[in-house]
Amino acid sequence: MDSSKPAKAVKDVVEAAAEKVAGVLTPDVPGAPGSAPPTVEEPTTPHDPLPPKAEQGAPETRTPTGAKTGAPTTANGQQGAFLTTSQGARLRDTDHSLKAGPRGPILLQDHHFREKITHFDHERIPERVVHARGAGAHGLFTAYGTAEKVTKAGFLKKGRETEVFVRFSTVLGSRGSADTVRDTRGFATKFYTDEGTFDLVANNMPVFFIQDAIKFPDIIHAAKPHPDREIPQAQSAHDTFWDFVSLHTEAQHHTMWNMSDRGIPRSYRTMEGFGVHTFRLVNAAGETVLVKFHWKPKLGVHSLTWEEAQLLGGIDPDFHRRDLYDAIEAGAYPEWELGIQVFPDTPEETFAGIDLLDPTKIVPEELAPVQPIGRLTLNRTPTNFFAETEQVAFHLGHLPPGIDVTNDPLLQGRLFSYVDTQLTRLGGPNFSQIPINRPHAPVNDMLRDGFHQHAVHAGVAPYRPNSLDGGNPFPAGDDENAFVDVPVTVAEAPKVRANPVSFDDHYSQVRLFWLSMSPVEKEHIIRAYTFELGKCYHQAIKERQLQSLANIDPVLCAEIATGLGLPAPQPTVPLADVPPSPALSQVGREWPSDGRMVGIVVDPDADLDGVGQVRRAVFAAGMVPLLIAPHGGLVGDLPVQRTFATGRSVEFDVLLLAGASAPAPDAIPAREATAGAADSAAVDPRVLLMVEECWRHAKAIGAWGGGVTVLERAGVAGTPGVVTGDSGAEVFTAVQRLLAAHRVWERFPASVA
Numbered sequence: 001m002d003s004s005k006p007a008k009a010v011k012d013v014v015e016a017a018a019e020k021v022a023g024v025l026t027p028d029v030p031g032a033p034g035s036a037p038p039t040v041e042e043p044t045t046p047h048d049p050l051p052p053k054a055e056q057g058a059p060e061t062r063t064p065t066g067a068k069t070g071a072p073t074t075a076n077g078q079q080g081a082f083l084t085t086s087q088g089a090r091l092r093d094t095d096h097s098l099k100a101g102p103r104g105p106i107l108l109q110d111h112h113f114r115e116k117i118t119h120f121d122h123e124r125i126p127e128r129v130v131h132a133r134g135a136g137a138h139g140l141f142t143a144y145g146t147a148e149k150v151t152k153a154g155f156l157k158k159g160r161e162t163e164v165f166v167r168f169s170t171v172l173g174s175r176g177s178a179d180t181v182r183d184t185r186g187f188a189t190k191f192y193t194d195e196g197t198f199d200l201v202a203n204n205m206p207v208f209f210i211q212d213a214i215k216f217p218d219i220i221h222a223a224k225p226h227p228d229r230e231i232p233q234a235q236s237a238h239d240t241f242w243d244f245v246s247l248h249t250e251a252q253h254h255t256m257w258n259m260s261d262r263g264i265p266r267s268y269r270t271m272e273g274f275g276v277h278t279f280r281l282v283n284a285a286g287e288t289v290l291v292k293f294h295w296k297p298k299l300g301v302h303s304l305t306w307e308e309a310q311l312l313g314g315i316d317p318d319f320h321r322r323d324l325y326d327a328i329e330a331g332a333y334p335e336w337e338l339g340i341q342v343f344p345d346t347p348e349e350t351f352a353g354i355d356l357l358d359p360t361k362i363v364p365e366e367l368a369p370v371q372p373i374g375r376l377t378l379n380r381t382p383t384n385f386f387a388e389t390e391q392v393a394f395h396l397g398h399l400p401p402g403i404d405v406t407n408d409p410l411l412q413g414r415l416f417s418y419v420d421t422q423l424t425r426l427g428g429p430n431f432s433q434i435p436i437n438r439p440h441a442p443v444n445d446m447l448r449d450g451f452h453q454h455a456v457h458a459g460v461a462p463y464r465p466n467s468l469d470g471g472n473p474f475p476a477g478d479d480e481n482a483f484v485d486v487p488v489t490v491a492e493a494p495k496v497r498a499n500p501v502s503f504d505d506h507y508s509q510v511r512l513f514w515l516s517m518s519p520v521e522k523e524h525i526i527r528a529y530t531f532e533l534g535k536c537y538h539q540a541i542k543e544r545q546l547q548s549l550a551n552i553d554p555v556l557c558a559e560i561a562t563g564l565g566l567p568a569p570q571p572t573v574p575l576a577d578v579p580p581s582p583a584l585s586q587v588g589r590e591w592p593s594d595g596r597m598v599g600i601v602v603d604p605d606a607d608l609d610g611v612g613q614v615r616r617a618v619f620a621a622g623m624v625p626l627l628i629a630p631h632g633g634l635v636g637d638l639p640v641q642r643t644f645a646t647g648r649s650v651e652f653d654v655l656l657l658a659g660a661s662a663p664a665p666d667a668i669p670a671r672e673a674t675a676g677a678a679d680s681a682a683v684d685p686r687v688l689l690m691v692e693e694c695w696r697h698a699k700a701i702g703a704w705g706g707g708v709t710v711l712e713r714a715g716v717a718g719t720p721g722v723v724t725g726d727s728g729a730e731v732f733t734a735v736q737r738l739l740a741a742h743r744v745w746e747r748f749p750a751s752v753a
């Protein structure tokens with residue numbers, strides 16, 4: 001008999017709790033930890049587990065072999081109202097071990113104790129050797145049909161909708177490292193197509209450090225923390241990284257992408273994605289083309305400033321994760337268009353003189369435009385981080401009919417690595433049966449047994465040919481949509497450990513990238529190299545890297561050499577004569593600002609009606625308002641999200657000041673350093689700090705009423721990107737226009753052209 005309370009009891013709990021907090025918290029501001037607000041008293045009436053939060057999704061309930069079960073996704077979660085053992089026996093007490101008398105010792109027969117502790121002892125699995133730190137989300141991919149001419153892949157046919165799971169990541173850091181470090185970002189997408197899963201395991205940069213997969217352990221060993229002291233964590237600003245990239249100069253292109261603003265994205269939502277390698281598509285007629293995959297974010301490509309990235313590492317190390325989940329919860333669903341650059345499949349595998357098999361080269365979009373083929377929308381956060389984000393297993397070899405690989409030596413090596421790594425990480429060969437990895441296509445693979453086998457295979461003949469299982473499974477014929485290994489001709493050649501000669505140019509495209517940057521982006525690149533090389537211990541490594549920089553651009557090299565206090569060397573190769581590719585710059589256009597954070601400083605004397613209106617306008621514009629006040633709770637009837645003590649400018653994209661912000665009672669320098677300032681009689685020093693930081697991070701700032709005096713006090717009134725007005729609504733409108741350009745770059749004229 002199931003005596004757990006019916007679903008209505010759950011509903012009552014949720015509604016009762018919601019009523020209690022109504023008016024105090026607003027459900028519109030994302031980030032609530034559970035699906036129902038907690039009560040002060042510990043709940044004691046048994047009822048079924050609370051439902052997931054509205055924005056949460058989970059893997060579809062498929063069987064290990066891909067069949068639909070029709071069960072709700074919560075069927076994979078905990079069941080019933082009562083605490084049980086893993087075998088379902090109800091438990092009376094989990095707070096005390098079974099002891100011989102109240103003073104012990106603990107009895108070996110305490111199964112519940114042993115089960116609970118043993119399971120806990122084994123909760124961790126090895127983190128990924130690279131891309132350990134990540135965040136995932138569920139979504140939907142809708143095809144435009146524009147790729148139908150070049151591929152037979154069914155999920156790319158017009159109007160087809162395919163469930164996806166995307167995992168974003170940094171490369172170098174451990175699982176617990178900060179999100180905002182300077183690094184490449186992973187952008188791996190699992191398309192659950194009905195013809196087999198397609199994994200597009202991409203990065204936010206279109207080139208890679210190495211041209212041959214055999215060098216992967218070398219670059220990663222160089223970039224990871226030093227093996228003796230295990231420092232620094234999640235950074236490239238150290239000797240071993242620069243030692244390697246300055247010696248192995250094919251790494252210079254990717255290194256400059258890392259040193260550019262692309263290395264410190266504002267958000268996962270504002271990153272491009274690149275498949276890096278060239279892939280081969282094949283259509284129903286057997287015709288082939290070569291392609292490069294691109295993800296284009298709806299919100300444009302935007303970055304943090306270096307100081308923001310550093311501050312966030314301490315203030316909110318989960319910044320990108322939080323941003324992704326908050327945006328989905330707020331309904332600002334992140335979107336990308338998938339596009340392809342298409343090249344003729346010629347025997348040379350080159351386009352406009354660029355070797356398409358060289359993963360250190362791009363094909364500028366001006367030469368081969370990115371043609372949109374579908375739209376990705378992320379609309380559900382995971383229900384359980386471990387089950388979904390940690391256990392998801394991507395692999396380049398997961399390809400549906402219509403998409404095939406090329407001979408790019410990096411791609412070829414990856415085809416081996418991704419299955420191999422899961423064997424250790426996920427504890428055996430059956431990782432494709434973990435719920436997040438289960439295909440949405442029928443699976444009949446003749447693979448059997450192994451650790452954690454979830455399928456219950458029938459029959460006696462998992463081999464081919466057989467007659468005992470009636471011949472099943474059968475090879476798919478030409479008209480039965482089998483995967484196509486495109487019969488590419490392999491030219492006769494000696495067996496060698498060598499690269500094509502075309503891979504030898506290590507500088508021309510780095511120069512192309514440098515020349516494509518706007519002045520402010522160039523300044524950031526100079527700053528990044530100077531910082532990173534400045535952190536190296538050995539002069540020899542700095543000098544060697546300066547030589548590569550001289551081969552890229554003399555101005556770049558001279559500026560960095562000055563910062564390092566070293567002479568700038570002369571180039572050892574002729575400077576490449578390359579036209580810039582404007583598509584590579586992130587600056588100079590306007591974009592939507594969905595899901596951005598608007599900090600609003602208020603105090604009880606501020607124009608609270610105006611603040612209420614602005615708050616509603618911010619929501620209506622698809623952004624999130626965060627009220628920052630002298631104390632928590634309510635100001636008037638407005639709920640406070642941050643106080644002067646808990647808020648920091650790096651959490652916001654723009655700052656609005658509605659009040660005069662007199663020092664709060666807790667502005668006590670002995671209590672916190674940010675409350676200390678030479679002249680803090682009139683304005684709370686923490687508010688002044690927010691204004692100063694927003695100003696030097698080139699963020700838009702707006703003020704009305706008492707807020708105007710804060711601008712004057714901070715010395716920024718009347719400067720570019722600082723607006724005032726008679727009402728909050730007027731100021732917000734002006735600030736919104738500034739936000740469309742992401743930052744107020746004209747505040748800081750650049751020194752290099």
Ligand code: HDE
Pocket residue numbers: 128129130131134167168169185186187188201202203208212213214216274275276277392393394410411413414417418419421422
């Ligand atoms: Fe990876 N890479 N990689 N990589 N990679 C892994 O696989 C590897 C490369 C990328 O969110 C590992 O499951 C080799 C390029 C992403 O789970 C491992 C080489 C690109 C992710 C591995 C490369 C990537 C990985 C570690 C050199 C961009 C995270 C855990 C040939 C196109 C996926 C795992 C996730 C993860 C090997 C180079 C992207 C060890 C040998 C180039 C986004 O198998």
